[in-house]
Amino acid sequence: MAKAKERESQWAASTNERLAQAGFRRGGARAAVVSLLDEQSCALSAYEIEGLLAARERAVGRASIYRILEQLDELGVVSKVELGQAQARYEPVRPDHHHHHLVCDKCGAVIAFDDEALERAVHSISKRVDFAVEGHEIVLHGFCAECR
């Protein structure tokens, strides 16, 4: 049942459902963005999304891409991550695949990682501060294996 490459994975399916619930109509541009994101395991920038969609003959205007990503972020199905590269990246939120990022300061490569202890630490901080923590973002900077 947890096969990774269904025609439409869990994420795209539940995203489309959420969109419908929220009263959105079905638009071709949004479908293309959702379908592209669905194939990703890590974060893409708006420009990368634009390029990838153009490459597969389903070009979507840049403004539409930003609008769609914002909607998906607000719905909570996409998370916008700012890795300190002067541009935002977006990735599908899959409940069981929470992760963080290593960013190479030389080549800009982005690598995902996850860590239980880190999550626990964040969780315990969330309880101790006078602040309603909704999410967190952890970025490790340095040099990847190739640039080192």
Place this chain on the structure above:
Amino acid sequence: MAKAKERESQWAASTNERLAQAGFRRGGARAAVVSLLDEQSCALSAYEIEGLLAARERAVGRASIYRILEQLDELGVVSKVELGQAQARYEPVRPDHHHHHLVCDKCGAVIAFDDEALERAVHSISKRVDFAVEGHEIVLHGFCAECR
């Protein structure tokens, strides 16, 4: 001996020394920026720095502010933090005052916090990945006490 409000704190002193060592001349604009940063315990944006300097009658051109901050960042005496607000913030690096940030998604407030367990977790990840980790940045998003 660890009095917080010396005429010139440890940080400004060692920063000026590092600047001299690195062959920089003494410039008024840079001195003003260093002196302002020296008074901060948390991160300021370039625009905030510009405004604060103007308010104290030592206006510094915006381009100079960015250039100076970049130099200080490269020297390692300032750290550039990207809190996902479409702008960078800069704070003095004080070896014994490492901290991270809570960012209010409504009003933009930035609050510092630190946590031992978090640091330990990051440190242990650094050793386990195939990546030369040089630094890290942890941001907790949510709503501050006032906006909640």
Place this chain on the structure above:
DNA sequence: ATTGTTGCAAAGTGTTTGCACAAAC
């Protein structure tokens, strides 16, 4: 006198907005 430093204005980059047209309902 030489060379680093500064300020201004212009250019750049990623993102957002205004608006007219097309598509969904």
Place this chain on the structure above:
DNA sequence: GTTTGTGCAAACACTTTGCAACAAT
């Protein structure tokens, strides 16, 4: 037919760069 979605171009915000004037050595 009404309302939402989309694409284009223009506007925006933050940052960087080019260049001439200035200050430190």
